Amino acid sequence: xxxxxxxxxxxxxxxxxxxxxxxxxxxxxxxxxxxxxxxxxxxxxxxxxxxxxxxxxxxxxxxxxxxxxxxxxxxxxxxxxxxxxxxxxxxxxxxxxxxxxxxxxxxxxxxxxxxxxxxxxxxxxxxxxxxxxxxxxxxxxxxxxxxxxxxxxxxxxxxxxxxxxxxxxxxxxxxxxxxxxxxxxxxxxxxxxxxxxxxxxxxxxxxxxxxxxxxxxxxxxxxxx
Amino acid sequence: xxxxxxxxxxxxxxxxxxxxxxxxxxxxxxxxxxxxxxxxxxxxxxxxxxxxxxxxxxxxxxxxxxxxxxxxxxxxxxxxxxxxxxxxxxxxxxxxxxxxxxxxxxxxxxxxxxxxxxxxxxxxxxxxxxxxxxxxxxxxxxxxxxxxxxxxxxxxxxxxxxxxxxxxxxxxxxxxxxxxxxxxxxxxxxxxxxxxxxxxxxxxxxxxxxxxxxxxxxxxxxxxxxxxxxxxxxxxxxxxxxxxxxxxxxxxxxxxxxxxxxxxxxxxxxxxxxxxxxxxxxxxxxxxxxxxxxxxxxxxxxxxxxxxxxxxxxxxxxxxxxxxxxxxxxxxxxxxxxxxxxxxxxxxxxxxxxxxxxxxxxxxxxxxxxxxxxxxxxxxxxxxxxxxxxxxxxxxxxxxxxxxxxxxxxxxxxxxxxxxxxxxxxxxxxxxxxxxxxxxxxxxxxxxxxxxxxxxxxxxxxx
Numbered sequence: 001x002x003x004x005x006x007x008x009x010x011x012x013x014x015x016x017x018x019x020x021x022x023x024x025x026x027x028x029x030x031x032x033x034x035x036x037x038x039x040x041x042x043x044x045x046x047x048x049x050x051x052x053x054x055x056x057x058x059x060x061x062x063x064x065x066x067x068x069x070x071x072x073x074x075x076x077x078x079x080x081x082x083x084x085x086x087x088x089x090x091x092x093x094x095x096x097x098x099x100x101x102x103x104x105x106x107x108x109x110x111x112x113x114x115x116x117x118x119x120x121x122x123x124x125x126x127x128x129x130x131x132x133x134x135x136x137x138x139x140x141x142x143x144x145x146x147x148x149x150x151x152x153x154x155x156x157x158x159x160x161x162x163x164x165x166x167x168x169x170x171x172x173x174x175x176x177x178x179x180x181x182x183x184x185x186x187x188x189x190x191x192x193x194x195x196x197x198x199x200x201x202x203x204x205x206x207x208x209x210x211x212x213x214x215x216x217x218x219x220x221x222x223x224x225x
Numbered sequence: 226x227x228x229x230x231x232x233x234x235x236x237x238x239x240x241x242x243x244x245x246x247x248x249x250x251x252x253x254x255x256x257x258x259x260x261x262x263x264x265x266x267x268x269x270x271x272x273x274x275x276x277x278x279x280x281x282x283x284x285x286x287x288x289x290x291x292x293x294x295x296x297x298x299x300x301x302x303x304x305x306x307x308x309x310x311x312x313x314x315x316x317x318x319x320x321x322x323x324x325x326x327x328x329x330x331x332x333x334x335x336x337x338x339x340x341x342x343x344x345x346x347x348x349x350x351x352x353x354x355x356x357x358x359x360x361x362x363x364x365x366x367x368x369x370x371x372x373x374x375x376x377x378x379x380x381x382x383x384x385x386x387x388x389x390x391x392x393x394x395x396x397x398x399x400x401x402x403x404x405x406x407x408x409x410x411x412x413x414x415x416x417x418x419x420x421x422x423x424x425x426x427x428x429x430x431x432x433x434x435x436x437x438x439x440x441x442x443x444x445x446x447x448x449x450x451x452x453x454x455x456x457x458x459x460x461x462x463x464x465x466x467x468x469x470x471x472x473x474x475x476x477x478x479x480x481x482x483x484x485x486x487x488x489x490x491x492x493x494x495x496x497x498x499x500x501x502x503x504x505x506x507x508x509x510x511x512x513x514x515x516x517x518x519x520x521x522x523x524x525x526x527x528x529x530x531x532x533x534x535x536x537x538x539x540x541x542x543x544x545x546x547x548x549x550x551x552x553x554x555x556x557x558x559x560x561x562x563x564x565x566x567x568x569x570x571x572x573x574x575x576x577x578x579x580x581x582x583x584x585x586x587x588x589x590x591x592x593x594x595x596x597x598x599x600x601x602x603x604x605x606x607x608x609x610x611x612x613x614x615x616x617x618x619x620x621x622x623x624x625x626x627x628x629x630x631x632x633x634x635x636x637x638x639x640x641x642x643x644x645x646x647x648x649x650x651x652x653x654x655x656x657x658x659x660x661x662x663x664x665x666x667x668x669x670x671x672x673x674x675x676x677x678x679x680x681x682x683x684x685x686x687x688x
Contacts (some may be wrong), residue, residue: 049591083593093588097606097684106602107592139684159592 001027002163007057018218025194032197032205035215041198045165050081061162086156086164094140100151101136104158126154146177163194249412258636262328282395293396293409298435299369300388304376307383314385323362325353331392332366430454485641492627499563504570512578529568542633558630573615577608610681617674621667
């Protein structure tokens with residue numbers, strides 16, 4: 001579950017990137033956000049993932065609520081979102097020196113102090129669920145684009161996030177892999193994680209999305225069917 | 226100022242004043258390599274207790290050290306090229322002419338007074354006469370013993386008749402060592418009376434009228450053959466052919482090179498052992514530190530990179546004692562090299578850290594890793610591979626730069642080469658030998674580093 005209320009982001013000296021952004025995604029449902037390049041979609045995801053501070057509003061998860069204090073100079077607080085919100089980067093950013101499995105166990109072991117055995121057990125389960133059972137020991141350079149994307153998803157899910165964010169999941173892939181991405185979203189939905197997909201591909205999640213939004217001129221509005 | 230090769234020519238009888246003096250005092254002399262013009266500096270620093278190597282007995286020296294009674298006297302002799310018709314032959318003719326000699330010597334002061342253009346040489350006597358032969362200088366003014374050993378045996382030179390001044394050699398000690406000075410004066414008196422000094426000087430062909438007067442021993446010479454001098458002349462007069470040197474000389478000289486190589490290796494490894502961790506800290510401070518830390522690291526790096534290593538070594542070795550910190554030569558050398566190379570290493574590691582895309586750090590943050598954890602597990606391992614080639618380069622440069630420590634009395638490979646080459650005048654052949662030694666040390670290391678780099682990069686191969 002993810003609940004966002006009245007979110008505003010201002011970069012020093014510029015008009016707000018967006019303001020008054022409110023929406024909610026229930027556990028196990030999928031939402032999409034469409035919008036032109038430069039509309040602020042990626043910035044919104046970065047705020048939700050705890051990589052960037054926001055100046056007004058509230059982000060609420062089942063276990064955590066982060067309220068902006070309105071002070072530009074304060075650069076903390078939003079960082080608490082990290083790990084509770086998973087982010088699949090547009091460029092994926094797998095750790096190239098680590099195998100698929102090692103990518104998935106690093107954060108649970110170092111952040112949650114999970115034992116290696118437990119972390120690997122969960123990572124194997126996630127990789128298998130995403131159709132990568134035989135790729136656990138492969139380094140990212142040996143994987144296809146689609147396989148790499150699924151490793152990135154497994155790496156985020158290994159931290160037990162309440163919500164998983166995707167930044168343009170089809171942009172780096174061959175168009176023929178569009179169906180594979182939709183299939184992956186469907187599989188992840190069965191885990192009960194809320195999913196938010198930012199994409200310029202307006203019809204990507206047709207038949208899967210529970211809610212669809214458009215970010216334009218700094219405001220988020222439901223997309224008309 | 227006897228030639229370096231004398232060190233190897235030991236017999237039952239004392240062959241050098243040092244040995245005779247040590248024997249008389251009932252001690253064992255432990256020789257320490259040092260640059261001649263730094264001898265009094267090093268003596269004051271406590272690197273050794275006695276300096277006995279052609280130290281001129283001059284009143285101004287009494288300000289910095291205590292001098293014994295003179296044990297040898299000699300004339301200053303002028304050497305010119307035999308084929309130089311316009312060669313200067315008296316003091317007046319030296320005005321405006323280029324003349325070579327040793328720095329801070331009586332000869333230098335005589336030349337300066339005569340208005341000559343004085344060229345002084347740090348390296349040793351070979352270079353002084355080599356430049357005269359090449360026409361870079363018009364004359365050389367040096368003490369008679371040096372003239373005898375370097376100029377008289379060379380047919381290209383002519384030694385001008387007559388003395389241009391008289392120099393006396395004395396033993397130097399620290400000013401507060403009164404008891405030692407008294408003992409040495411006593412011992413020198415005894416050695417002179419018993420004719421031991423005279424025996425040594427005659428053996429080396431250095432007995433002269435000045436010394437006879439100084440020691441009050443005016444009896445005519447009994448021995449006419451200066452065996453040690455003849456042996457030296459035979460040795461340097463004709464360099465055996467290269468193949469003979471390769472078969473007979475070089476294998477015998479390897480023990481000295483092994484000692485030098487061990488010193489080079491020990492210095493380089495200790496220095497690198499310091500440079501690597503310090504470099505890592507500096508690179509991290511400069512890349513991820515808060516502003517004051519970043520400025521400190523940047524300041525350190527710029528200072529160390531922007532000033533000569535030689536200046537840093539001299540400051541460490543001769544400057545720190547002014548603040549009451551006197552370092553052992555090896556520690557000072559390794560510390561100086563290590564502190565200097567840490568700056569270079571820091572820049573290598575920074576390049577490595579910055580070669581990793583910033584998004585990798587963000588990906589780690591998004592997984593709730595701290596910056597320290599991200600550097601340790603994500604950025605650092607990727608940076609190491611990038612930093613290995615320039616770090617290898619620096620290690621090999623360090624192997625070579627370690628030769629600068631010969632200034633602070635350590636004898637490593639390069640110093641070994643220079644001393645042997647000066648003694649035997651085989652600069653080319655021994656140069657090849659020492660080059661092989663450096664390659665033998667550096668190449669396996671380069672190979673090892675290449676393998677480590679490939680191993681760390683194996684995950685990047687796509688097929």
